[in-house]
Amino acid sequence: MSLKPLSLKELAERLGLSPATVSLVINNSRVADSIPQETKDRIFAAARKYKYRPNFFARSLRAQRSFTVGVMVPEVSDGYSASVMSGIEDFLLQEGYFYFVVSHRHRADLIDEYPRLFLERSVDGLIAVDTPWSLSLKIPVVTVSGHNQVKGVTNVVLDHVQAAEVAIEHLVQLGHRQIAFIKGQVFSSDTEVRWSNIERAAGQFGIPIGRSLVAQLEGDSASPDLGYEAAERLLKSRKPFTALFAFNDISAMGAIQALREAKLRVPEDVSVVGFDDIQSAAYQNPALTTVRQPLREMGSIAAETLLRRIRRPEGEGCNNGEITIQPKLIVRGTTCRAKNPIPSKRATVFSN
Amino acid sequence: MSLKPLSLKELAERLGLSPATVSLVINNSRVADSIPQETKDRIFAAARKYKYRPNFFARSLRAQRSFTVGVMVPEVSDGYSASVMSGIEDFLLQEGYFYFVVSHRHRADLIDEYPRLFLERSVDGLIAVDTPWSLSLKIPVVTVSGHNQVKGVTNVVLDHVQAAEVAIEHLVQLGHRQIAFIKGQVFSSDTEVRWSNIERAAGQFGIPIGRSLVAQLEGDSASPDLGYEAAERLLKSRKPFTALFAFNDISAMGAIQALREAKLRVPEDVSVVGFDDIQSAAYQNPALTTVRQPLREMGSIAAETLLRRIRRPEGEGCNNGEITIQPKLIVRGTTCRAKNPIPSKRATVFSN
DNA sequence: AGAGGTTACTAAAACGCTTTTCTACGGTTT
DNA sequence: AAACCGTAGAAAAGCGTTTTAGTAACCTCT
Numbered sequence: 183m184s185l186k187p188l189s190l191k192e193l194a195e196r197l198g199l200s201p202a203t204v205s206l207v208i209n210n211s212r213v214a215d216s217i218p219q220e221t222k223d224r225i226f227a228a229a230r231k232y233k234y235r236p237n238f239f240a241r242s243l244r245a246q247r248s249f250t251v252g253v254m255v256p257e258v259s260d261g262y263s264a265s266v267m268s269g270i271e272d273f274l275l276q277e278g279y280f281y282f283v284v285s286h287r288h289r290a291d292l293i294d295e296y297p298r299l300f301l302e303r304s305v306d307g308l309i310a311v312d313t314p315w316s317l318s319l320k321i322p323v324v325t326v327s328g329h330n331q332v333k334g335v336t337n338v339v340l341d342h343v344q345a346a347e348v349a350i351e352h353l354v355q356l357g358h359r360q361i362a363f364i365k366g367q368v369f370s371s372d373t374e375v376r377w378s379n380i381e382r383a384a385g386q387f388g389i390p391i392g393r394s395l396v397a398q399l400e401g402d403s404a405s406p407d408l409g410y411e412a413a414e415r416l417l418k419s420r421k422p423f424t425a426l427f428a429f430n431d432i433s434a435m436g437a438i439q440a441l442r443e444a445k446l447r448v449p450e451d452v453s454v455v456g457f458d459d460i461q462s463a464a465y466q467n468p469a470l471t472t473v474r475q476p477l478r479e480m481g482s483i484a485a486e487t488l489l490r491r492i493r494r495p496e497g498e499g500c501n502n503g504e505i506t507i508q509p510k511l512i513v514r515g516t517t518c519r520a521k522n523p524i525p526s527k528r529a530t531v532f533s534n
Numbered sequence: 535m536s537l538k539p540l541s542l543k544e545l546a547e548r549l550g551l552s553p554a555t556v557s558l559v560i561n562n563s564r565v566a567d568s569i570p571q572e573t574k575d576r577i578f579a580a581a582r583k584y585k586y587r588p589n590f591f592a593r594s595l596r597a598q599r600s601f602t603v604g605v606m607v608p609e610v611s612d613g614y615s616a617s618v619m620s621g622i623e624d625f626l627l628q629e630g631y632f633y634f635v636v637s638h639r640h641r642a643d644l645i646d647e648y649p650r651l652f653l654e655r656s657v658d659g660l661i662a663v664d665t666p667w668s669l670s671l672k673i674p675v676v677t678v679s680g681h682n683q684v685k686g687v688t689n690v691v692l693d694h695v696q697a698a699e700v701a702i703e704h705l706v707q708l709g710h711r712q713i714a715f716i717k718g719q720v721f722s723s724d725t726e727v728r729w730s731n732i733e734r735a736a737g738q739f740g741i742p743i744g745r746s747l748v749a750q751l752e753g754d755s756a757s758p759d760l761g762y763e764a765a766e767r768l769l770k771s772r773k774p775f776t777a778l779f780a781f782n783d784i785s786a787m788g789a790i791q792a793l794r795e796a797k798l799r800v801p802e803d804v805s806v807v808g809f810d811d812i813q814s815a816a817y818q819n820p821a822l823t824t825v826r827q828p829l830r831e832m833g834s835i836a837a838e839t840l841l842r843r844i845r846r847p848e849g850e851g852c853n854n855g856e857i858t859i860q861p862k863l864i865v866r867g868t869t870c871r872a873k874n875p876i877p878s879k880r881a882t883v884f885s886n
Numbered sequence: 887a888g889a890g891g892t893t894a895c896t897a898a899a900a901c902g903c904t905t906t907t908c909t910a911c912g913g914t915t916t
Numbered sequence: 917a918a919a920c921c922g923t924a925g926a927a928a929a930g931c932g933t934t935t936t937a938g939t940a941a942c943c944t945c946t
Contacts, residue, residue: 189932200896205934213935216893235654239595240932243901248591250634259613259620259813259830268611271637280655282602282632285623302587303632406817435817442819461611462814465758465787467794478611541902552926557904565905568923592902595931 193234197225204229208236242304250280251488252300252308254293257285260404261460262430262477266311266326269481277489279306286313288369288402307488311481312371322491324484327372331503336491338484338505339375345473345509346379347386349427349455352471352511354387357520358425358453361389364412364437365398366429376429376457394419399433409433413440424452424520431456431463431472438466438516453517468515480507545586549577556581560588594656602632603840604652604660606645609637612756613812614782614829618663618678621833629841631658638665640721640754659840663833664723674843676836679724683855688843690836690857691727697825697861698731699738701779701807704823704863706739709872710777710805713741716764716789717750718781728781728809746771751785761785765792776804776872783808783815783824790818790868805869820867832859 194201199221206214207225214222228234242248253270255263267283274281282300286292297317300308307322315328315335323335330337353361363380366373384391397412409428416423417440426441428434434456438448446452449468456463459474483505546553551573558566559577566574580586594600605622607615619635626633634652638644649669652660659674667680667687675687682689705713715732718725736743749764761780768775769792778793780786786808790800798804801820808815811826835857 190934191932201933202897202935203895206895209934211935216895218894221894237595237932238655239591239600240901241934243589243591243595243903243931244933244935246901257620258610258623259616261611261613261616264611264613264616267635268609268637271610271635275636280634280636280651283619283623283635284627284632285620299632303590405813435814438819439817461757462787462817465791465814466817467790467819542904543902553903554905554927555925558925561904563905569925570923573924589902592931593904595902595933596904598931 187235187237188232189237190234193228193232196232197228199225208234246304248304248306249278250282250303250305251485251492252296252303252305253281253283253311254296254300254308254313255283255285255311256313257287257404258283259285261432261462262458263311265460265477266481266484269478269483270309270485271481272478273482273485273489279489281309307492309484309488311484314369314371322488322495324488324491325371326480326484329371329375336487336503336505338480338487338507340372340475340480340509341506342372342375342379342509343382345457345475346376346383348509348511349457349473350380350383350387350389352513352517353425353427353453353455354389356425356453356517357522359389359520360395360421360423361391361425361427362395362416362421362423363391363397364409364416364426364428364433365396367399367402367408369402370399370429373429380427392421394421395423399429404432406432406436406439409436410440411436413437417441417444425455425517426452427455427457429457431458431460431470434470434472434516435462435466449516449518451521453520455517459512463512464514466516471514471517472512474510474512476507476510483507539587539589540584542586542588545580545584548584549580551577560586598656600656600658601630602634602655602657603837603844604648604655604657605633605635605663606648606660606665607635607637607663608665609639609756610635611637613784613814614810615663617812617829618833618836621830621835622661622837623833624830625834625837625841631841633661659844661836661840663836666721666723674840674847676840676843677723678832678836681723681727688839688855688857690832690839690859692724692827692832692861693858694724694727694731694861695734697809697827698728698735700861700863701809701825702732702735702739702741704865704869705777705779705805705807706741708777708805708869709874711741711872712747712773712775713743713777713779714747714768714773714775715743715749716761716768716778716780716785717748719751719754719760721754722751722781725781732779744773746773747775751781756784758784758788758791761788762792763788765789769793769796777807777869778804779807779809781809783810783812783822786822786824786868787814787818801868801870803873805872807869811864815864816866818868823866823869824864826862826864828859828862835859 190201190204194204204225207217207222284296309324311326315325316330316332318333325337327339328337365377397415399408399412401408426437428437434454438454441448441452448454456470456472459472463470463472542553542556546556556577559569559574636648661676663678667677668682668684670685677689679691680689717729749767751760751764753760780789786806790806793800793804800806808822808824811824815822815824
């Protein structure tokens with residue numbers, strides 16, 4: 183039992199063949215067609231016997247391919263990124279690719295530096311999750327929830343038009359007219375689209391959005407505290423509201439806490455809708471009504487798209503541009519009929 | 535502006551020097567001591583100007599080092615693994631290492647295969663999180679919550695003696711004597727130690743552990759459902775209990791749901807203690823009392839230990855064996871005084 | 887018998903770097 | 917003047933593959 187993995191050369195030597203032949207056979211290249219089956223068998227048998235494993239670096243050096251992709255997320259330990267990663271991983275590993283992960287924690291210097299480090303490591307492509315992206319690289323790039331149109335990058339995005347509509351429609355149908363909103367942090371890549379579509383949908387349903395009914399998340403922690411603080415600001419303005427649409431589930435959880443501490447019951451006094459449907463959303467008490475982003479699926483679609491582009495470099499059917507994913511409203515326990523429901527004509531128009 | 539990154543040879547050519555010299559200077563080897571500063575400056579300037587980046591594969595091929603480690607977790611998207619990974623990443627990146635992640639989802643074939651794949655990719659070391667480990671490899675291995683004594687692997691573990699004691703002491707001091715338990719899945723690497731220490735601590739405090747007050751988690755999902763079902767089994771046995779100590783926060787959340795559905799209030803009728811203190815624990819309603827494992831810290835200690843071992847291969851101070859981390863009881867809203875508290879002499883003995 | 891075609895391989899270059907060994911040269915000692 | 921030394925750098929081997937371009941031996945056909 184040799185401890186060191188043996189090289190192609192050594193294997194060839196033991197076989198009394200040249201490294202070239204062995205390599206050709208093992209990679210079953212066309213050139214090896216003329217090699218008799220018997221010899222091939224001998225080679226495979228020896229490879230198995232000596233547990234031959236081609237050296238990855240040598241191979242990558244030669245082929246200029248690493249079978250590795252880079253994944254950038256704001257923070258591995260937040261539920262959103264983690265779910266997307268899970269989908270990415272699923273697809274990637276099954277195709278023989280590995281991936282590096284880095285968390286940039288929204289630090290501009292890291293967002294700048296990590297792509298360089300990835301390039302240095304010769305990744306074959308990269309995926310940026312919830313990360314503002316404006317670089318055009320020579321390797322394929324796919325973003326999840328990126329909204330910039332950049333040459334060479336494909337964005338996998340939620341259908342935000344739908345997302346805003348289903349959420350607002352749900353609240354309107356429950357009779358809510360005074361709806362407060364928690365807007366995402368400025369650095370979150372979904373903030374803008376999400377918000378503009380909320381404004382659009384609210385307009386469609388004839389819901390007014392007053393300045394004092396909007397609070398923006400501040401700070402880059404992934405904790406519900408941010409939502410708590412935002413809700414506090416909302417409450418402080420004393421403008422009444424019967425429903426709250428939060429930027430994400432995490433902030434919804436914090437907001438619910440704040441509402442409770444202000445002696446408002448959820449959902450009896452205030453209905454709350456979250457966004458994302460992270461795992462713990464279903465296990466809140468009461469369980470959170472939310473707009474589901476199929477994060478895992480988005481991850482695996484991103485990975486699939488990336489691999490396709492790696493394999494068929496910028497040819498026909500190259501999917502630069504956008505891939506849109508449908509959201510789904512998950513109604514659970516944090517929304518209910520408004521106490522003094524105001525029927526909305528528009529709502530019925532849209533509910534057919 | 536050249537698009538292709540240029541090689542050392544090309545850089546040397548532009549400088550009118552040999553590749554050897556440039557390499558020596560750039561890696562500031564001792565051999566380059568005799569090279570005048572002026573030349574060195576020229577080299578550095580050119581490197582910067584042409585954005586020279588050494589090819590990673592060539593370098594790794596030569597040096598037989600990859601500056602990459604492998605990380606195995608049950609599932610990236612579960613909060614436990616994610617927190618540990620976050621700590622691992624912190625330390626690793628700052629030291630210039632990257633890491634591959636794989637989720638084995640407790641599938642035995644994957645637990646078997648992934649280490650091989652890592653080896654094939656020439657990782658310099660590997661970290662296994664909450665994963666049964668029995669392999670002795672030629673690269674350093676560090677586990678987080680691994681409990682097997684294996685040559686060449688260092689285990690970073692929680693002090694389970696303490697963990698069981700603080701939790702049970704807390705409940706006993708609140709007057710609980712009838713305590714139910716949810717035990718971990720058989721495949722979870724902490725299940726055994728955790729349980730034996732609970733038995734020990736319960737013994738110390740004179741708490742009887744009846745068969746029908748113990749339910750074991752079943753199934754490999756990371757969802758609270760498992761805890762829900764376990765709690766249902768506990769309830770079905772009709773043996774009364776005033777407190778429940780769950781295997782982890784996730785199962786505690788599910789259990790709380792089950793208790794509520796059985797018209798038991800938490801904490802008034804049943805106090806619940808979780809384990810781990812994952813992020814969402816603090817945002818339950820009421821917030822979960824739990825035994826905190828400093829997961830992030832455990833991750834970064836694991837990474838630190840691994841790098842130390844990679845750098846100083848099996849020499850003096852090689853930390854094979856165990857590194858123990860202290861847990862901390864976080865008292866929040868799911869525990870309170872038992873309705874008919876039974877004072878425990880032992881409890882007071884231990885509370886000094 | 888010589889041209890041409892297969893068959894079964896091999897030699898050698900290339901990928902981009904590191905590192906050890908070597909050289910050439912000017913200056914200093916003895 | 918011969919021996920020695922420090923300086924400044926170059927040559928070359930080697931890491932483990934893959935791949936292109938051969939080549940030697942044999943066979944077939946006319």
